[in-house]
Amino acid sequence: MILTELKKGEKATILNLSGTTELVQQRLLDLGITEGEEVCYKCALPFGGPCMLEVCGQCIGLRRREAKEIQVVRT
Amino acid sequence: MEVALLGNPNTGKTSLFNELTGSYEYVGNWTGVTVDKKVGTLKKQIGQLIDLPGVYALNPISKDEGIASQYLLENRCTSTLNIVDASGLSRNLHLTIQLLEFGKPLVIGLNMVDVAKSRGIAIDVHQLSEELNVPVLPIIARTGKGCRDILDYFSLENQHVSHFSIDYGEKIEKAIENISDLLHEEQLNHRWLALQLLQGNQIVLDHIKTNKGIDLERIQRIIQELDKQIEEVEKCSLARAIYSKRKQIINDILEKVITKEKNSDRTFTDIIDSIVTNKFLGIPIFLSIMYFIFHMTFNWIGTPVSDWLDGFFSGSLSEWIGQGLQAVHATPFIRALILNGLIAGVGGVIVFVPQMIVLFFFISLIEDSGYMARVALVMDRIMQVAGLNGKSFIPLVIGFGCNIPGIMASRSIEQPKERLITVLITPLMSCSARLAVYSLFAGAFFAEYQALVVLSLYVLGVILALVMAKVFSFFLKHEHSVFIVELPPYRVPNAKTLFRSTWDKSKGFVKKATTFILGGTVVIWLLSYAGPHGLNVNIDQSFLALVCGYIAPLVAPLGFGTWQAGTALVSGFLAKEAVVSTMSIVYHAPHSGTLTGVISQAFTPLQAYTFMVFSLLYIPCLSTVPAIYKEVGTRKLTWFTVMYCVALAYIVSLVIYQVGRLMGF
Amino acid sequence: MLFSYIFGILIFGYAALTITRFIKKSRQGRCAACALQKACEQKPNTCSNIVQIQKNEPQLIRNQHI
Numbered sequence: 022m023i024l025t026e027l028k029k030g031e032k033a034t035i036l037n038l039s040g041t042t043e044l045v046q047q048r049l050l051d052l053g054i055t056e057g058e059e060v061c062y063k064c065a066l067p068f069g070g071p072c073m074l075e076v077c078g079q080c081i082g083l084r085r086r087e088a089k090e091i092q093v094v095r096t
Numbered sequence: 097m098e099v100a101l102l103g104n105p106n107t108g109k110t111s112l113f114n115e116l117t118g119s120y121e122y123v124g125n126w127t128g129v130t131v132d133k134k135v136g137t138l139k140k141q142i143g144q145l146i147d148l149p150g151v152y153a154l155n156p157i158s159k160d161e162g163i164a165s166q167y168l169l170e171n172r173c174t175s176t177l178n179i180v181d182a183s184g185l186s187r188n189l190h191l192t193i194q195l196l197e198f199g200k201p202l203v204i205g206l207n208m209v210d211v212a213k214s215r216g217i218a219i220d221v222h223q224l225s226e227e228l229n230v231p232v233l234p235i236i237a238r239t240g241k242g243c244r245d246i247l248d249y250f251s252l253e254n255q256h257v258s259h260f261s262i263d264y265g266e267k268i269e270k271a272i273e274n275i276s277d278l279l280h281e282e283q284l285n286h287r288w289l290a291l292q293l294l295q296g297n298q299i300v301l302d303h304i305k306t307n308k309g310i311d312l313e314r315i316q317r318i319i320q321e322l323d324k325q326i327e328e329v330e331k332c333s334l335a336r337a338i339y340s341k342r343k344q345i346i347n348d349i350l351e352k353v354i355t356k357e358k359n360s361d362r363t364f365t366d367i368i369d370s371i372v373t374n375k376f377l378g379i380p381i382f383l384s385i386m387y388f389i390f391h392m393t394f395n396w397i398g399t400p401v402s403d404w405l406d407g408f409f410s411g412s413l414s415e416w417i418g419q420g421l422q423a424v425h426a427t428p429f430i431r432a433l434i435l436n437g438l439i440a441g442v443g444g445v446i447v448f449v450p451q452m453i454v455l456f457f458f459i460s461l462i463e464d465s466g467y468m469a470r471v472a473l474v475m476d477r478i479m480q481v482a483g484l485n486g487k488s489f490i491p492l493v494i495g496f497g498c499n500i501p502g503i504m505a506s507r508s509i510e511q512p513k514e515r516l517i518t519v520l521i522t523p524l525m526s527c528s529a530r531l532a533v534y535s536l537f538a539g540a541f542f543a544e545y546q547a548l549v550v551l552s553l554y555v556l557g558v559i560l561a562l563v564m565a566k567v568f569s570f571f572l573k574h575e576h577s578v579f580i581v582e583l584p585p586y587r588v589p590n591a592k593t594l595f596r597s598t599w600d601k602s603k604g605f606v607k608k609a610t611t612f613i614l615g616g617t618v619v620i621w622l623l624s625y626a627g628p629h630g631l632n633v634n635i636d637q638s639f640l641a642l643v644c645g646y647i648a649p650l651v652a653p654l655g656f657g658t659w660q661a662g663t664a665l666v667s668g669f670l671a672k673e674a675v676v677s678t679m680s681i682v683y684h685a686p687h688s689g690t691l692t693g694v695i696s697q698a699f700t701p702l703q704a705y706t707f708m709v710f711s712l713l714y715i716p717c718l719s720t721v722p723a724i725y726k727e728v729g730t731r732k733l734t735w736f737t738v739m740y741c742v743a744l745a746y747i748v749s750l751v752i753y754q755v756g757r758l759m760g761f
Numbered sequence: 762m763l764f765s766y767i768f769g770i771l772i773f774g775y776a777a778l779t780i781t782r783f784i785k786k787s788r789q790g791r792c793a794a795c796a797l798q799k800a801c802e803q804k805p806n807t808c809s810n811i812v813q814i815q816k817n818e819p820q821l822i823r824n825q826h827i
């Protein structure tokens with residue numbers, strides 16, 4: 022399943038990041054977000070605005086379009 | 097000795113810098129506060145400390161990160177101080193490893209141990225130091241705890257050069273060796289250079305290119321070959337393989353070093369976030385906060401104090417000085433210079449200091465609390481419509497204080513196109529100097545609705561900036577827009593930081609008023625005092641009136657076609673406060689009461705509003721122009737920025753005035 | 762009278778000084794009212810060599826339409 026299909030507050034493990042653009046991928050790696058990490062989908066802003074994730078104890082904001090490219094599996 | 101301060105963004109580098117050098121640099125709770133390198137002298141005069149923008153890795157994406165990497169390549173520092181966030185070790189250590197590979201003496205400052213502790217993370221400092229083979233000093237940069245140890249460490253003569261290296265596996269090691277062999281001309285650590293090249297570090301590649309003795313083609317062939325091999329075997333890119341290897345090592349180390357006691361559930365940060373980044377409340381909350389700030393600045397605290405100050409300047413103080421001058425038999429010329437020039441001009445600006453202090457205080461509060469990154473998140477959707485991303489909103493908010501740091505803050509934006517557009521639109525932000533103009537006019541014409549009128553100007557500035565951004569984005573090459581922002585935990589703003597930050601900005605304002613504005617005031621006054629027919633002429637016959645009379649017809653369609661307004665606008669190019677000081681002089685008539693009174697005779701409310709809009713937009717001030725040049729890099733674009741502001745101001749003011757007149761205001 | 766001369770010279774001298782200083786500072790893109798770049802004053806020319814990553818800096822395709 023993809024990240025944005027999770028419900029608010031649900032947790033999942035990242036399976037694949039390679040769908041995102043290279044720049045985003047590099048930034049995600051910088052922030053410690055890789056395959057195998059647990060991610061919590063915290064909330065999304067309206068009108069297709071960005072969403073908020075929590076990974077490794079820190080929050081990040083990400084465009085929904087990029088988040089849709091991240092594959093996860095529910096834990 | 098020169099010590100470089102490196103670490104991930106928002107880990108407290110600048111806090112430590114301030115603590116160790118006794119200086120004050122800009123501290124804030126979001127990524128991208130420091131965008132330039134800062135030099136400070138370490139206490140006890142043991143050497144110099146260089147504060148650098150935060151980086152996640154030495155392979156830069158944004159421009160501010162490039163500055164840090166470039167600094168390392170220039171090879172000037174004698175040792176490095178790596179600040180590591182104890183509450184996020186696994187991410188922070190990636191940079192640490194790269195710095196260890198860099199091979200300069202290194203010491204780790206383990207910061208935010210208080211945060212780690214409150215999250216139930218216990219770190220065995222001794223073990224960490226042993227695993228990495230470098231000294232590790234636990235500190236709390238915010239309170240200064242442990243910072244002495246760092247100073248003491250640097251006072252020691254023989255500094256530890258670390259020997260830490262990771263085995264990246266046979267294939268990669270072989271390539272490192274081959275590349276290192278080709279790099280013998282280089283002074284920097286060969287292994288580090290080779291690894292950075294393998295990771296695709298563009299800045300290192302550019303650096304190598306400048307060295308003619310190196311066979312670049314062979315290096316690139318080695319990299320390509322390895323890349324292909326890795327791709328086949330491990331199904332990932334070379335850079336990724338290196339990253340994974342490091343991650344594995346880090347996990348092994350952390351296993352031995354960290355013990356997590358409890359897992360704290362819903363934190364303070366989560367609760368606030370659920371409100372301020374709420375689906376429906378996010379933007380309304382941001383606007384309410386801004387309105388509240390203006391209300392505090394104008395209606396509740398700032399203006400009452402300012403009015404009192406104004407009364408004091410134009411009343412008692414003028415009287416006392418007048419009497420004093422009489423007592424020493426000063427000539428009329430000197431009397432006029434001091435009373436009508438200096439006191440009216442400089443005093444006219446100084447009276448707005450209380451409002452500035454209140455505004456600066458709240459801006460500092462937003463900066464240090466962690467709300468700034470949330471603003472970026474909440475605004476992203478709107479910014480996207482304008483062809484930008486949420487991060488571009490941060491320079492705009494900083495621009496409310498002063499446009500120059502705002503323009504520089506755009507360096508942390510990843511995409512060159514979005515960065516350029518942000519620089520181009522930041523001058524439309526209403527900086528604190530322009531606030532003096534609004535205070536004067538809003539106080540005279542819209543006393544009851546001051547906060548609302550001023551907020552409308554700020555919002556107008558932002559809206560026009562977004563419209564212009566959209567227009568510019570049509571003329572630029574299309575680029576995939578990205579938005580990733582780190583949302584740091586909220587922190588109760590540090591009283592010391594808050595005070596220092598407010599004090600520093602306000603001091604700057606007073607300093608400018610008593611130096612440059614004062615100088616300009618003297619010149620303006622002289623021009624208004626002298627005319628073709630000698631000194632002490634009627635002000636309408638002065639040089640100033642004659643020369644600036646030519647400007648008046650140009651701005652007449654906007655409703656303020658007087659030479660006085662023209663003069664104020666001309667001097668406003670030098671600094672926006674000068675609009676106020678100039679008006680104080682040109683409208684100064686003895687026994688006519690305060691400036692507010694005179695102004696309310698000279699303008700209608702509609703003209704006043706149009707004048708405020710025009711002052712908001714019409715030109716970036718003299719100091720901002722070189723800052724723009726520095727960021728955009730070409731003279732042509734700098735000129736373009738200045739000219740489009742003038743054109744925009746003219747068009748918008750014209751529309752407002754003419755439409756307002758038709759509507760009967 | 763003497764007093765007036767002294768005062769006049771002081772004021773005009775100070776005005777000239779501050780203006781020249783301001784113009785010089787402004788040329789370097791600094792602003793007296795902001796805290797940024799203050800530390801650089803202690804050590805000149807450490808700030809001037811800011812790197813420009815011009816890898817793929819965009820160009821305005823048409824930028825003289827005003």
Ligand SMILES: Nc1nc2c(ncn2[C@@H]2O[C@H](COP(=O)(O)OP(=O)(O)O)[C@@H](O)[C@H]2O)c(=O)[nH]1
Pocket residue numbers: 103104105106107108109110111112122123124125126128129130150207208209210211235236237238239464465587590593
């Ligand atoms: N709790 C806590 N906060 C800190 C500490 N050090 C810095 N901070 C806060 O972290 C934020 C970022 O600090 P700053 O020095 O600007 O970080 P930089 O981006 O690395 O230069 C500020 O809000 C500081 O007040 C610390 O040791 N403990």
Ligand SMILES: [Mg+2]
Pocket residue numbers: 109110111122123129130148149150
């Ligand atoms: Mg900093």
